[in-house]
Amino acid sequence: MRTQRTILHVLAAASLIVSGTGDAAAQAVTEVFTNYQGFWQSSSATLPDDHHMLIGFTYDGVTYSTGVNDQALTDNSITFTEGSFEALNILKLSTTPVGQYRIFQGAAVDGDASGEGTFTAPTDSAAMASYLTDGDQGLDFGTGLANIAGGPTRVAVSNLQSSAINDGMPDLLWTQMAQPNATNDTLVFLDESGQPVGDSLVVDWAGISSVGNWSSDFFNLDGSWVSGPDPKPIRVLAIDFHDLALTSGVIGDVTTVEIHWGGSSDPAFIALNSESFGVPCDQLTFSGLQLVSAASSPATADATISPTISNGNEPYSLISILTGDTLSSSEWSTILPGRYVMKALDNSDCTSSNSITISIPNRACN
């Protein structure tokens, strides 16, 4: 381990910017795109000072959209791969003042772009956490928290997709919106017993390159003024499941992500790739199974059925609970006459809690 960390630190001078407890190597995003004044990119000299949403980012030479406003990327001649990102749903954060724990927002949000305007302090822990989940898909780049009190925050996650491991596309984005210092943050996945799955990822923000700057106000937790407008650097870390040593053998055990705030983290949000995290199985709804047309004879597999399935991870299938046979949607028109008891199955291997019985006649017997 000692040797490996030494190697990591040598490589940090080039491009590797994070060390994990394994051979993890998350990487810095090199440009971000937002909808500030319609369209903004971080290499621009303009410093955003208002609410604005992350609409895209460049990682490893590829620009991905977040799904907030793909059209704005297109309209500005940005070539991109479509993506779908949303803020990690952090529900509560401490409201206890400690150190320089503060709220930040774009310098113009308070109504005075050049100084102190009107600001109302968050009233409870849910309102505090909302600075990391506000805006379209939770991706407001112009709001966040500085120097979050050290300690863990746990958030439930569901159905991590093994196909997302080491596929080149980030599974998490972690933002850092002010000056970093030497205090590291840590991210780790946990199973239902609270035990780690894979490795921890230790983030040394000072080793990650800034992509640009923005203009921010800072407020104490009681709402009192601190400073602004302050130019602050933007850093975004792209993380793949592989960086946490998740494998197809263990990824199904993950139920929780734990962020351990080092005490000087300044995020606008932590985002999930929606396609890397599935919908919880208990939302899969199997509400109907209709006969569309009977089979033409007792031995002909040409009956057609049509299930009603929703809220799961498409594409959907059916599974016969009597035979275990799985029927993809292309096979819903190739059914032999008979009696079937079916459950719905989604792409994350979730099955519906209910089953529906259907009897398929053949036209020869009618």
Ligand SMILES: [Ca+2]
């Ligand atoms: Ca202001």
Ligand SMILES: [Ca+2]
């Ligand atoms: Ca935010």
Ligand SMILES: [Ca+2]
């Ligand atoms: Ca991935």
